[in-house]
Structures are given as C-alpha cells and as structure tokens.
C-alpha cells in the first residue's frame with residue numbers, strides 16, 4: 001500500500017521537483033508519484049488544490065504534509081539519516097552549501113533554466129556575468145567539499161549521495177545542458193552525479209513526457 005503521494009512538475013523542467021524526488025527516493029519512501037505539467041492553463045489551479053504554497057514538489061507521507069524541497073530533504077533525513085554526513089564538521093558544510101543553493105545562485109537559475117532536452121549547447125549570446133560569478137562559486141564549493149570531505153567516493157561528501165548532492169543535481173544538469181566549462185575536479189563530480197542511477201531514471205522519465213508538455217519559452221532559448 002502506498003504511504004502517500006509526491007506531487008511533481010514536468011520532469012524536463014522542474015529542478016525543485018527533481019530535488020524533492022531524489023530525497024524521497026533515497027529515503028525509500030513508498031509514495032505514489034503525480035506529475036502536473038507546468039505552464040499549462042490549469043497548472044496553477046491543479047497545484048494550488050494540493051500544495052499550500054502553490055508550488056511543487058509537494059509531499060504527503062502518512063499524515064505529514066510538506067511543500068518545499070529542502071523541507072522534504074530534512075524530513076527524508078529523519079527517516080534516512082545518511083542523507084546528511086555523520087561527521088558534524090562535514091554536516092555543517094553540507095547544510096551550508098545546501099542552504100546556499102536553496103536561497104541563491106539566481107544568476108545561473110535565470111540564465112539557464114533546467115531543460116533536460118537541451119544537450120551541451122552553450123548560450124548563443126555568451127554566459128551573463130551574474131551566471132559566471134555563480135558558476136565560479138559553485139565550482140569552488142564543489143572542489144572544497146571534494147577536497148575536504150570527498151575521500152573514498154565520487155560525491156561531495158564521499159561515497160554517499162547526500163542532500164547536498166540532491167541540491168546540486170539540477171545544477172549539474174544545467175551545466176551539462178548549457179555546456180558550462182568547469183575545473184577538472186568539478187567536471188569529475190558532475191560526471192559522477194549524471195551517472196547516478198536515479199538521475200538516469202529521471203532523464204528517462206523526462207524523455208517519455210508528451211511533447212505537448214513542452215514550453216516554448218524554455219525550448220527557444222538560443
């Protein structure tokens with residue numbers, strides 16, 4: 001029997017949904033997935049009927065309701081503590097970079113909307129300065145996490161894919177879509193995230209979505 005439901009937006013575009021879904025899957029919650037296509041005439045009404053914030057992801061697990069990807073990540077970590085590193089110093093770093101991602105990097109978000117249908121194609125007009133600044137900061141913090149905590153594994157904090165990797169997974173996807181050049185260490189990290197079976201599963205599900213869900217504004221970015 002399903003333990004509840006996880007409501008998501010179009011997998012091709014919804015970076016916040018990808019985060020919520022990853023935490024839920026990594027914690028092993030047995031919930032039914034519902035995808036509401038974004039930017040359709042009834043999207044806002046359909047999401048608002050369920051999610052108090054009018055946003056996805058939205059999780060119902062038993063009698064618990066959660067409507068923010070980071071809150072979902074924290075809830076999932078109560079069930080699967082490995083979603084945060086065990087060492088307090090690493091955990092402090094992991095929580096900080098996750099919060100930094102959740103609250104920031106508007107330059108990358110604005111210039112490079114997630115689109116899983118776009119493959120290694122840089123922005124025709126070049127990368128805006130605000131996005132370049134974000135990319136440099138993200139590359140630096142991935143490198144620092146890998147150098148300080150990443151021993152014995154390919155992810156930010158080693159062998160376990162934590163909520164920090166969850167937070168940056170959609171960023172990896174963007175960097176791959178927009179052909180962003182990274183340092184060798186950040187490139188290796190991005191490759192490891194892309195190769196994770198759950199990321200592969202999400203790409204496959206996105207590719208199976210109907211073409212009628214495609215949004216012109218995202219598809220026509222040069």
Ligand SMILES: N[C@@H](CCC(=O)N[C@@H](CS)C(=O)NCC(=O)O)C(=O)O
Pocket residue numbers: 009013014015016017038039043044047054055056057067068069070
């Ligand atoms: N801070 C929220 C942001 C969620 C968010 O902005 N979700 C977008 C989709 S990626 C959304 O639901 N947009 C509503 C719409 O497009 O109608 C979170 O972390 O979950």
